[in-house]
Amino acid sequence: MSVTAFLTDSTLCIGCKACEVACKEWNGVGDDPLDWTGFSYDNTGALGASTWRHVKFVEQAPSPGVGGNAGAQASWTFSSDVCKHCEEAGCLEACPTGSIVRTEFGGVFIQPDVCNGCGYCVTACPFGVVERNPKDGRAFKCTFCYDRQKAGLTPACAKACPTESIKFGEIDDIRQQANSRLEELHRRGVEDAAIYDPGESSVRGTHAMFIVRGDPRTYNLPPAPEVPTTYMKKAWISSAIASGMLLGGTLLAFLSDGRHKNPRARRR
């Protein structure tokens, strides 16, 4: 039983969506409504209640060398997105039922039998991962294959990935693999390769890291994700001031309103 992590290497991803299919099959996740988005070959768009793995089809302006294409063709990279399983998870902090827990593997897990569908975690996720299932109102996201991990198995997506773009393992091991892979890529001339693991931000690192090319924003990975608990102190101070003002103001108003000043009136 060790703390585990994903490393999703977009330089190896071929966009086959085996991870999406494997995830749906193993976890019994429903289908996504099919709508043609016009965004490359990505007709799913984003992670959601019925999309726990999502392959992004990142089509960029032609730039020689990227993707090994001819200079005139748009470059194409793929990246399989997933719940980041933040070290400091907004959804976990926000959950009022205690449904969202941290597992012994370091993942963030929503217990579906406890979730009451309040939807507060949806507004607390800085990565827009958690979503309410419109059919039963409860929140769903990647479980980090908690059931499989408990049985000593690799999560379904990592197991199904044919190019080992999705790597899974003990977190320190995965960090090491990410660094050595990055070194290798840089050595081979892929100088824009970078690791996305926002350890400097208030989410304090993740259990799902990514190797991307260039600016992570191109992959809709936020440069500075914020766990919303950072705003709590400000907000509660404001709430305390508001309460104080309401109490003081009301006292002042009624004490200075001398007309009804008759303390015996309430005990008739």
Next chain:
Amino acid sequence: MSNPQVTSNANTAASRERRLDEIRRGAERQQQFEVIGKRPMGAPFPQASPQNGYYQIPLLKEPPWTWEIPLYFFVGGAAGAAAVIGAIADFTGGDRELVRHARWIAAAGSVLSPALLISDLGRPERFLAMLRVFKPQSPMSVGVWTLVGFSTGAVAAAFAGHLRDRYGASLPLRVLENAGQAASLALGLPFSNYTGVLIGATTIPVWNRNASTLPLHFGASGLGAAVGILELMGHGKSRALRALGLGAAIFETLEGAHLESRGSAVLDPLKHGRSGWLTRAGGALAGPVSAGLRTASYFGSGKRSRSLQRWASRCSIIGSLVTRIGWIYAGHMSARDWRLPLERHDLEQA
């Protein structure tokens, strides 16, 4: 689900027809019809880039709440402030009728609030799931426990007070009434404004960037609504209420001025589009309009003055409701703005 294939085909056929109608209506209205991502033949393909993010698909999810939630914010704010008014009026020996009415407003809000929340959750048992734990780090958990304590206190105070008025005082009734009132006062204070914390401590940019003023804003809005309701219930002559109403309206005016004076792309949903109209209309009604009418009512005399005051009360109530709807709506607009989460504001500040 006897034959899912057939039903799903029928559904898609119907929805396709609806979609065609929708496209036709849209094209008639605007002379062109644009759908995000869909480009006419020959147009350049959409591309991902650091500037456009991932095809401008919003990163954040919109708040999933239904219409009950802004209404709950309004009801809870007014009920909390009404409980405080009732308790203070009682402690300072105020008008009995005013105390009674304030307690009834608080009690009505106490019954309505959980009903609205349960309606949003779908099933009553789901409300109970929030009472398994108390999590200080979750504003939703703190809020629910505040609501439960407040509701119990407010209903007990109103009920015991009613029995006492009707059948005369007795010790248990007095204990129940005073304990209920004390609880509804202590918890009514945070209950009237905690919804500002609730939405302030989220990832929705327009909400969290206002985390330090939202509770004050919502608190003043709730007080304005409570005063307005009490005044319309026939307490227009209470000088204390009039002063509170004017105070709340002036505070809302200052809050509006503060919002308008700040220039930031994050605040766009409060200034543009339908959500901007809503928050501005709500702010104007509860703020300057109400403050102006209330000030004028001090100078007018007799019937005219009371009429001005009644209009001010209505403006405060409607303004408070529209403010909550506007802020929730602005949250949706803010989540849809794909640019905000990709900004490096924090890195730049550091």
